[in-house]
Amino acid sequence: MISSSSFVIDQLKILLVGDSATGKYCYVKRLTHNVFSNDTRKNEEYDIISTKIKLDEHTEIPIQIINISGSQCGKTKIKTYINNIDGYIIMFDVTRAETYDNIMMWKKFINSVKQTNNLPCLLLANKCDLEEDQGLNSVMASMDNYCQAIGFCGYYKISNIDNINIEESIRTLINEITQHRNSVTTSSPSISISQTRTLSVEERKKEYTLKILVIGERGTGKTAMIQRYVNNSFSGIYRSTIGTDIALKKIQYNDHITVNLHIWDISGEERFGGMTHLFYKNAAGCLIVFDVSKPLTLISGAVKWKVDFDNKLNIDDHNPVPCLLIGNKCDLVKEGVVANEAQMTEFCHNHKFNHLYETSAKENINIGESILFLVEEIMKNIDTMKGVRRRLSEIIEIKEQASPKIQKSNCCHS
Known part of the structure; x- marks a missing residue:
């Protein structure tokens, strides 16, 4: 007070x-x-x-x-x-x-x-x-x-x-x-009071805050993935997300860059509610999740989520928001097209996903790897992305910049 x-x-x-x-x-x-x-x-x-x-x-x-x-x-x-x-x-x-x-x-x-x-x-x-x-x-x-x-x-x-x-x-x-x-x-007026020289921009600590979406049909394991990544825990009890939950995770990207991830867990029902445009705003990256044991969550689920995502957020073909396709529950038996690697690679390419990962929240397979890959994709163009909060050396703010036109990245990687 x-x-x-x-x-x-x-x-x-x-x-x-x-x-x-x-x-x-x-x-x-x-x-x-x-x-x-x-x-x-x-x-x-x-x-x-x-x-x-x-x-x-x-x-x-x-x-x-x-x-x-x-x-x-x-x-x-x-x-x-x-x-x-x-x-x-x-x-x-x-x-x-x-x-x-x-x-x-x-x-x-x-x-x-x-x-x-x-x-x-x-x-x-x-x-x-x-x-x-x-x-x-x-x-x-x-x-x-x-x-x-x-x-x-x-x-x-x-x-x-x-x-x-x-x-x-x-x-x-x-x-x-x-x-x-x-x-x-x-606070100190200078970032180099205790030093004999002024640090260059490249040497100063940078901190970014990134909004990551996790979307897909209900029951595909989105919440379990997030809990595994944030808390390294897994619960076999299914709980349907109502609306959206937000989980926070801070990672040390390298010696000079800290990344605060705000991971938005969006209910599988929201695609039908007309409110997704509110949740998509200012997203820096996206994971679209399907269940490898239920092909419909890919064919009629992930596809529709990607269309919804592209229509409401990825409106600039020259600066698309990175989006990964996540085949969750890979500890279960794959069914249908999901079991065909060539078809899945083609599917990923046709729908403009940056990459395909098979994951298991239960067995902790590729959870951290997939999110790290997404962060790396985001960081390639971090200084031109809109909606990203940036801090330099704790006290220096970097203004948002208009997004220049860049070549579209390749869709998939083997």
């Missing part, structure tokens, strides 16, 4: 964004006057409101809230306000799935203006007093993991009308901003 006796803090500038009619204006009214307003007016561009937030009996923090109209995302006019902020809030409406769909659009816009993805930011799911959009049911179940993966410092379900988590949310953001300021102030 912030202590008033430790330092005097100047006014914090907090940006409030989100689609139109998500409740931003009512949120501000709750904060400033502790009332609920039925006013549904829309900002033309922005409102600026100053107030003080009481953290405890002795501490009040002055803040300025810049409430941006939902129509202003990407507009040049508001970039001046974004440049000066200390943190921001993105709000969506739990009764309208399309407002969730635009979270990353707002986040990317702010990061591009600030030229950093390290700014304290909070995600608010408003109107929790109402019934959620059915399209968001699976998303809401794993929201904490989603926020951690995307880079939000916190997440709250709020209700302006019932005054749920209004003050709690803003206090959380204020504390995050203060901690961020302290870390910037106390």
